[in-house]
Amino acid sequence: MFLSLPNTRAQTQPQLNERIKPGSSLSPPISDYQSSWLSRSGLFAFGFYKQGNNGFVVGIWLVGKIHSTLVWTANRDDPPVTSTAKLQFTMNGTIILTDQQGQEKLIVDANARASSASMLDSGNFVLYGDNNNSSIIWQSFDHPTDTLLGSQSLPCEGQLSSSLSETNSSTGRFHLNMQVDGNLVLYPAYIAETGWDAYWASDTVRANVKYYLYLNNTGSLQIWNSGNDSSIVTTLSYAEKDQQKTGGYQTIYRATLDFDGVFRLRAHHVNNGNANEKTLGCERNYSKAECRGGKDGVAFYDMVPMNNIVWKDHPYFETEDISSEQHCSFACLVDCNCWAALYEGSRCKKQGFPLRYVSRTHEGDESSTAFLKVGKNSIKHWKWNDTHFYPQPPPTKTTREVNKLVPWEVIDKNVMENIVKVALWCIQDDPLIRPTMKGVVLMLEGITDIAIPPCPDLSSS
Template structure:
């Protein structure tokens, strides 16, 4: 070997023997994280984290939309990652100047851009090390025994359960607010002390009216049970009885056949609890969903004063007549009134300011504040609500009248005739306008003297009485102020041909001049209003 070759070989050997200082700045995969370690939000990279041994899970700073960073755990994906746990989820995101420290005192602290410190993990004991496990569980180990776990993220779920994780008796999952905001959202899943696993809108009482799905595993009062929800590593989702050797109570899903698949059960932002199989290629397959596939079955999906309709395999939110979206860009936030409320007197004088508008094919799951028995008709029920200061909607069902107060909740439209009914909404007259804002939207081809009768304008020998009556009713439906109430052309044809019954139309505006002619075809409450 000549001198030149020997020199090159020596230099190459020395270079390869140098320590990799870059690698030492971050823990190795599944290396125990020691006090003194820290993380900062990345400037160019998407996340900054401590990884599990497999690299499938990470703990650290997760970039959330354009709002900044949150501290959490995520399932690492090839295309996009999935956040499965968030620390202090209702705190505002931090900027790129924040810092996460595993202090020498054995605690994990977040220092934000203002220099304020926030405890991320409260272990109530000094930790000697930490680790991000392949299960997705971030753990802290005790000071005296490195194998003793003193804190784990699995004990504090936010919106997701992972394989090997339980939701204990009294535990709760809360949905996130949106895809880019992991703050506490609008729905919750409770593992109740009575043994029932129940879905509710957030911030509601635990009543049967507010619940929109239940496992039906409730036990009799006084029976000693301690149920918990458990997701195993093969995707088997079960409710187990801890007090009886973890005996199975009910199974919500079947097990998968791939040990390499990661399973997660998440209460999604739409209020549906879904079980996902997460594959190595980054795809997520839904293995089960509760309730079903129709988000309109979720109480409060569309927010207050709105109506949920399931069309073309997707939910559509519309404001009820007399209401407008709180935020036109987010239709699930609900609606607010678009008219000024006047002082209610509780008598016929209120008819000067309000009108009752029907909404057909409705399923209404909310509890009424008053249920009147013995009412004989929809008109009587509607009028009772009109003169009731607390009533803003009413439903008539076979002799009973259910009155609802504000806010109006849990309405959905259905195409199943057996399950639906007609609701009557109290709406301010100022909000009932034609689509073009015309104060007098009615135009007739011949002058009508209000003292004449219909048979003096169009003699009965020219057209049959029943046919004329049908034509007038259909015409009144076609000029409704709310476009949502107007029939389609197909509906008009079916009504005129007698295939479909023609209901008594609600009261449009501008009837003062023709009331004596058409009043026979309108509801009594409408006639009282326009007089």
């Protein structure tokens, strides 16, 4: 029930802010004014989030390249505002929304004077006191709506409420309550919230205790005892170790009571690489193909050579059974786990992500040629019945004298040649480059071009 772990910049004129000063303001993103305040890394934003065709709500969201994920909403049951609305941060510790009718509504009220505000990389929006720049006088983590983020807790008597739908952040039909009796319980809305009404409970009832729900930064969702002997009562869900090891990517966890009433834990793997931070790596500028048996996705990739490369990282695969640079490159092309190949002497080395510890030297220095797998086109526009989807092998000599196979019959030379090439693909020594049955049918029917297969390794027979 709790584990669902799929894999995640801002709108008009976003600005990365460490501290936001009183007097700062925001407007919806269709205007020329700033529409959001970003965290230092740009992972989270506070401001106007588009909802529906022309409406906007004030909230916090996890910034995504394709779509963003709303994690907190202010005044969530108020109707969305229009493009003429405005947010104003005041020295009195308030953030005020002025809507299209000129009416003012409190979004944040710290009940104290504020010196600054900040959108933190944890997803927490905070206000700092006037007398102490490090003293937090208000934070969004104390007022969750439907989501807990890493290092956020749901206190005793706290509640999460689902959204109305995937596109409407208003209060929905389900609640998650951290009860005074220590039990964490899911209820439908608009009922008496008795034991008979619950559709899930943690069964952690205990008298005279105060428990709270906590999501830590490594993806463990736990109920804790808040007494003097603060300790874990139970772990409801946790991220698997292979999901925590993301090869240099930052992982952001969130636990959300979705609109369908299911409480789900999700992991978002984020790479913050950019051109000015050379040690952080780079993001892909193409979509990754789905791995289908190690070969059906190679239509999306090319192997690009880079000379004078020194690679200090350990490969995940290394062999002396590949006889040339071309065959080493091709072996990486048809391996969906391989993103770079290096041929040194007589050894072929395959590298997976992250690609690291790589440098380029001057000609004449001890180095090798690396082959990098790069995307050709956007996967969104590719169809599985497109032609030329089968990998092109290293060049192989052929005399095309297939008529000698059946000299006693008159045959269509092209048909016979295609049959022979398909047969040779099917008996390749490396099972990873043998075609699927679907691939065989497409080749024999003439839908897919048939590349000349590489020569088999006679030494293995």
